[in-house]
Amino acid sequence: MTPSIMIVSLIFLGISMLVSMVLKSKFTKYSKVPLSNGLSGREIAEKMLRENGIYDVKVVSVDGFLSDHYNPANKTVNLSPEVYAGTSVSAAAVAAHECGHAVQHATAYQWLTMRSKLVPAVQMTSSLVNFVLIIGVIMAYSGNPTLLLVGIILMAVTVVFTLITLPVEFDASRRALAWLNTTNVTNQKEYPMAKDALKWAATTYVVAALAAVVTLLQYIMIYMGSRDRS
Numbered sequence: 001m002t003p004s005i006m007i008v009s010l011i012f013l014g015i016s017m018l019v020s021m022v023l024k025s026k027f028t029k030y031s032k033v034p035l036s037n038g039l040s041g042r043e044i045a046e047k048m049l050r051e052n053g054i055y056d057v058k059v060v061s062v063d064g065f066l067s068d069h070y071n072p073a074n075k076t077v078n079l080s081p082e083v084y085a086g087t088s089v090s091a092a093a094v095a096a097h098e099c100g101h102a103v104q105h106a107t108a109y110q111w112l113t114m115r116s117k118l119v120p121a122v123q124m125t126s127s128l129v130n131f132v133l134i135i136g137v138i139m140a141y142s143g144n145p146t147l148l149l150v151g152i153i154l155m156a157v158t159v160v161f162t163l164i165t166l167p168v169e170f171d172a173s174r175r176a177l178a179w180l181n182t183t184n185v186t187n188q189k190e191y192p193m194a195k196d197a198l199k200w201a202a203t204t205y206v207v208a209a210l211a212a213v214v215t216l217l218q219y220i221m222i223y224m225g226s227r228d229r230s
Contacts, residue, residue, distance in 0.1 A: 008218060012211035019207055023200045027066065030193045031082060031090040037185065041083040041091035048099040048179055049077070057102045061085075068094050070101035072116060077102055089186065093194035096180050097201070100172030111167045122161045125154040133219060140226035148223050155219065159212045162205075169205050173198040 039047070045059045057075045061084040062068075068079050077098045083091045104112040129151060136148030177195055180186045186194050 008214055009211070012207065012214070016204070016207050016211070019200070019203050023204060024066070026197050026200050027090045027094075030093070030197050031086060031088045033089045033190065033193060035087050035089060035092055035185075035190060036187050038087055039092070039185065040085055040087050041079050041095035042085070044092050044185060045077050045079065045095040045099050047183075047185070048096055048176075049102060051179070051183065052099075052103050052106065054102055054106050057106075059084075066094075068098050070098045070105070072101075072105045072112075075102070075105075089190050089193045090197055092180060092186055092190070093176065093197045096176035096185070096194075097172050097198055100175035100179075101168070103175055104168065104172060109168075109171065111164055111171065115161065115164045115168055118157070118161045118164065121157050125157050129154040129158065137219075137222060140222060143226070145223050145226040148219065148226065152216065152219050152223060155212075155216050159216050162209045162212045166205055166209055169202055173202055 042059050042061075049055070049057050049059070057077060059077045059079065061081055062078040064080055065082065066080060068083055070077050077095075079095060079098065083094045101112065103109075132147060132154060133151035136145070136151040139145070140148040177191075177198065180194055181191055
């Protein structure tokens with residue numbers, strides 16, 4: 001890894017850690033605000049699924065903090081214990097967001113479909129890309145940039161996946177917030193809190209996407225420079 005790439009990586013690592021700290025503080029803060037209707041995250045998730053005509057998706061509890069996710073492979077909305085049993089604004093926001101992904105899946109949302117198709121390729125390239133890039137940079141400075149080009153192509157797959165994730169996450173939050181508002185699951189005081197929590201969750205994906213794009217561009221610049229020298 002070159003000094004410039006290391007510096008950029010450290011900058012984005014710092015930004016990512018800062019955003020993550022804010023996100024955790026927001027969810028901790030809103031987890032202490034009880035919903036006026038007293039519904040748990042599980043009940044909210046099941047209610048949103050039913051009201052969107054989805055009856056083949058299960059809502060289950062999984063270990064971990066902010067480990068919530070939707071699994072399209074087995075059609076499960078996986079909620080962390082704090083969200084699954086919680087009756088707070090945070091629980092409502094997260095549960096509705098993950099159900100937003102289930103609605104995307106049920107309606108064949110194009111960006112989710114594209115991301116799902118890229119998963120096998122990303123899983124394969126992620127285990128190789130760092131090694132290939134490091135060796136590729138060394139070889140590029142020795143006058144042979146071919147392996148670096150291979151690494152750039154492998155990394156590009158991950159970057160595309162990261163970029164496609166953005167509309168998927170933003171759309172899931174949009175669906176969640178629209179449903180929370182129109183069904184009055186959250187009242188006028190609770191809704192802005194849910195919106196704020198999901199905004200910070202989305203910010204983590206934006207930072208990750210920017211970091212991936214900038215790093216990829218730097219490797220491309222190294223490759224172009226090595227070609228000019230050869």
